[in-house]
Amino acid sequence: MSWLLLVLFSFSLWAQENVTFNGTLLEKGTRKPLKDVSVFILPHKLKAVTGENGKFNFENIPAGKCTVVINLTGYDKLERDLECGKVQNLNFYIEKKYYTSFETTVIGKVTKRDDQGQSLTQEEFIKAPGSFGGDPVRAAQNLPGVAATSGTAQIVVQGASPEDTGYLINGHRVPLVFHFGGLSSVVIPEAVERVDLLPSGYGPEYSRAIGGIIGLTTKAPKDDRVHGMAYVDLLNTGGLIEGPINNKSSFLFSGRYSYIGQVLKQVAKDNEDFELTSAPTYYDVTSIYKLKVDEKNDFKATFVLSKDSLVSFANKPINNDPKLRGDIQNTTEFFRLMPQLTTRFSEKHKMDNSLSIGKDSIFFNVSGRFLDIDSNVISQRSEFVSEWKPTYKTYIGLDNQWSQSRVGVNLPTSFEVGGVRTPFSVGDVKKFETEASSTLLGAYLRQEIKTSEDSKWTYLPNIRVDHFTLTRESFLEPRFQLRYQQDPSLLLRGAWGKYVQPPLPQESSPIYGNRDISSPYAFHYMVGYTKDFRQGTTNGLEFTNNFFYKELKDLVVPDVQSRYSNSGTGTIAGGEIQAKFRKNEWTSQVVYTYLESTRHIPGYGSRPSEFDQTHNLNLIGSYRKEKWTFGGRFRFVSGLPYTPITGANFDSDNDVYIPISGSIYSQRFDAFNQLDIRIDRSFIYEKWILTAYLDVQNIMNSKNPSSIDYSYDYSQSKKGTGLPILPTFGIKGEF
């Protein structure tokens, strides 16, 4: 009997056909393969684990009804009933609980070289409130030491003038990072890997900026499959596509076009004072090519093109200045092609070589008074990094720039002290055409030294040399940094260094400026610490505190006799804190900077600098709930100083009033305060993601005065308000 039962049971097993079942596990929306994930088949209680490309395979499972179950932390649970044996090679999509915008190209954690600086990754800036749709440079205004200016996105780093800050893309200088008046930066945010802010005490790799450095780094194109993104909002439209070309190379192409001009044209339609002949517009193009040459060499080339154009007609003189009337044209255009080769000789020896070849064109014309500049610019950077020992690492580099410019000028001389400018109509008109070349040579040595492998101290005695042909000057710039890593959660740091920058072209011009002008320089001092209370988790508090002091020497200031002189000096002193707190869906940040920025000009005494903002407080918070993200930023900043105008002299020959300044920068505007909010809602489809967002700047419609308008004779005045409430609604699709 038992024999018979055994035969029957065996027969039944034989009758239940065994099959093979396989599939691929992908993240919903991004189609990212998920590896090392357990996939269960019920009721058979069988398990498989996904491989590198998300593929999994079951063999010898009974055919018939079954249920696939996938339960991965951070993702919604998937249960799917199937007919095992009837279907094969199925794709399974599981939905992540939280998505960041442009999830398909978010890059990894940034490796920072300079502890003195701060970096924002794409993931951080793309959803930053007040960043005008994820603009990286506007988002950098959330960082400590970066001041707000109403209605613009000028970068004021720790009380320095905007022209004292260097703007870089992939380490190479560009003439501007913002389109018109700071509307948005010149590279589409989704093509940017990170933005770095180096405010004080930074390393020897950079110079020619006594204030600070803002650097954008473009991303490496994805090479797993073709990705794309397109968006449209009230001011811009743009798109990006990237993907592999073959198994060694990949590409990215992006472009953006603004139709703000059409909006302004509608606004200007009923304005009897003004006519926009041609709508102002801007566009930019960024493309990136990456090639893995061989095991040792990686090649990346980035191309950036940016153009801003405005053509208008002013019926009435602007600012009551008779010669500021009529046709007005302002065009700024530049491009850069930046090839970069990275060679890894070994695990401890690496070399980076990059070039930047480009052209800058600026044309400005007001009724026949014009400035026309065309410059060919080549810059080159090389850096050899070598870790000789675990306790000794060096970086030896070159940082050179050459430019050849053709300049056509037909403009009056200009004089401005304390923000009060001699009218355009009064200046002595100079007309000339010239060609000029300038070479900036730089070399540096950065060293990281530890006395022993387990030493908590790291010493960085660095040195840089610079030579500027225009001013025929050479500089030795010693810089020293010190790090003390008490434990993984506490880092103390200090830095000191000398920083030099060449004078602006108009300052050293023999016709408009003073050919004997020399380069201003500064000494930076900073100490600070970062304490991470998170103990290895993602929740908790991270606290940073820095103190800085800058001594500014040989500042170029206006001089009635010689037009410009090096008689200006200044100091900037302050402290900043940044407290980042995260708990599950909540992230928040408190950023506060206190500073005093003063300048001394002989004949005008010591006074606050134009960008002295004593208190600068940023409160930033965001909350994620399922497919929703809510963000907000509140800024409170001391009002900027301004110079009162006490009267005016009527210039009978030029039919214009010349203002008489009171004590320069002796008054302040009311404090700036602004609340920005941003709401994102993602819609996740299997193969793509749609995000709708609403970004409202200045939702309280604070007036934030930052300028003063005057009547023609300066006897009446009123404060000009800053940016009014400005909502931007947009949608973005990505695959």
Next chain:
Amino acid sequence: MNKLFLIIISLLFYGCGDDFKKVEVLSEFRVLSVVANTPEVLPGAVVNLQLFVSDVKGGGRSIPGTTVSCIDPGIAFGAKVNCDHDPSAVTGTYDIDTTTPDMTSNLFTGLAADVLSVTVPAGIFIGRSTTEQFNGVSYIVIFNFTVDGKTVSVFKRIVATNRGTLNTNPLGSAVFLNGVAITSAPAKDDNLKVTTNSPETYDFINAEGDTETRTEVFQVAWFITQGKFDKPKSDVDETVKYLGDAATEPSLVVSIVRDDRGGVQIVREVFP
């Protein structure tokens, strides 16, 4: 350039101080121009200056003033408008009397009767380059008045030059209303323009040291006692539109033509 863009944007969004008094509307005491009989001279020459003033609501009065004359401290390069730098500065007085018949009958607007004679120093070229001597060295005359508790300060440059052919004031200016010589006050949307004789040409040593021939660029400033213009400044032959209602009481249109080199011609029309 970004600053200019911001100014333009703010003009578009916020207007241009619409609640401010209009530059072209005459009411309070103003000096509209300083007229020199010869705007360019040789060193040592004497120049006669007269102020063209308007005091529409002044009712006729005497306004005493002071003057100070000196070598230009470099106003075009940002120097303050004063003579503190020049120990040889010359002081004087200049009185305006708007009760004279010519002023009273013309809404207290016209050339003041007082004439200030100024002697340009013979040594004004000392220490100046040949280019400066050719293009001109300015001697400034500053007039100061206190009227209704406010300080009114105005200055004029007298250009000393060895160029040879000296600048003269523009001539032949006339105001046209809708294409014909003006005879009545403008009504709403009427078009006005100024015609004048041809501008002069003159030699100038440019920044590169070359001598070039330039042509004067005329500019017209418009004034009125009622209403307003679509633009208060225009080129010669450029049409300006009157935007106010037709005048119901005596009114005045003034156009001042400047030649960009200190020369000036004034046309005053009073209606009815």
